Amino acid sequence: MTVLGLKETLNLTVFALPQGERQVRGGYAGDLLSWVMGKAEADDAWLTIMSNPNIVAVATLTEVSCIILCEGVSPDAGVAALAAGKEINLLGSDSSVFALAAQITNLL
Amino acid sequence: MAETLRFHYEVDGNNFTSAGAASVEVKRKLRQLGFDAETIRRVSIAMYEGEINMVVHARGGSADVYVDKDCITIILADRGPGIPDISLAMQEGYSTAPDNIRALGFGAGMGLPNMKRYTDEMKIETVLGKGTTVTIKVYTNGANKL
Ligand SMILES: Nc1ncnc2c1ncn2[C@@H]1O[C@H](COP(=O)(O)OP(=O)(O)O)[C@@H](O)[C@H]1O
């Protein structure tokens, strides 16, 4: 499924969607950046509540297809623009990490 | 024989927002040079962890990247406090990062272990009160534009 498809199906908030056609092939949930660097795989959807600018670099390096901020968290000031500039898809959801991960698992 | 490409970066110790910029830039360059995705991922993630360590633990430093057809070498050098016990620092989960750094998602104590895991060689040289130099190497499959 594409990131755009995921956004439409799960009614996700769009903070930045420069590459909506990217494929989502799996997922990783976590907030500790070194764990994400060590475990997330390319084309994963990354579910987190971490909203600072560093998530954009982590998404770039791990090549996840999107970041989804869960639990209604909004990106810190400037982070949405940063994501757009770096071609990183940044979405949001009011769901818990657990609930959203379960929904995504069912879609993949 | 192909020439070694060399890139030099200064890593600002006061700026958490730009932390990782050098690694992202190296990633872009390696992609242009035609390296495979797995090599690029390993190199750039290992470099990122080293870059973050210099920002978090050593007030910044420098990164020198040497790109050869068969091998990518990165030397991360700082003038920070040094590492008192390297084997302790290498343990998964060991971290001296303060709370404000942890609140940003850093300080999981997985940085040095990630660097070890993602690279073929890693060497730490450290002198207390003087600084730390971490050298990492990744061997490539030779399939690139160099
Ligand atoms: N460049 C450095 N200068 C001084 N100390 C360092 C440096 N890099 C790592 N360390 C020490 O090693 C520990 C473990 O590093 P790491 O595995 O990256 O975990 P973290 O950065 O999350 O604390 C750090 O908490 C710190 O005490």
Ligand SMILES: [Mg+2]
């Ligand atoms: Mg670290």
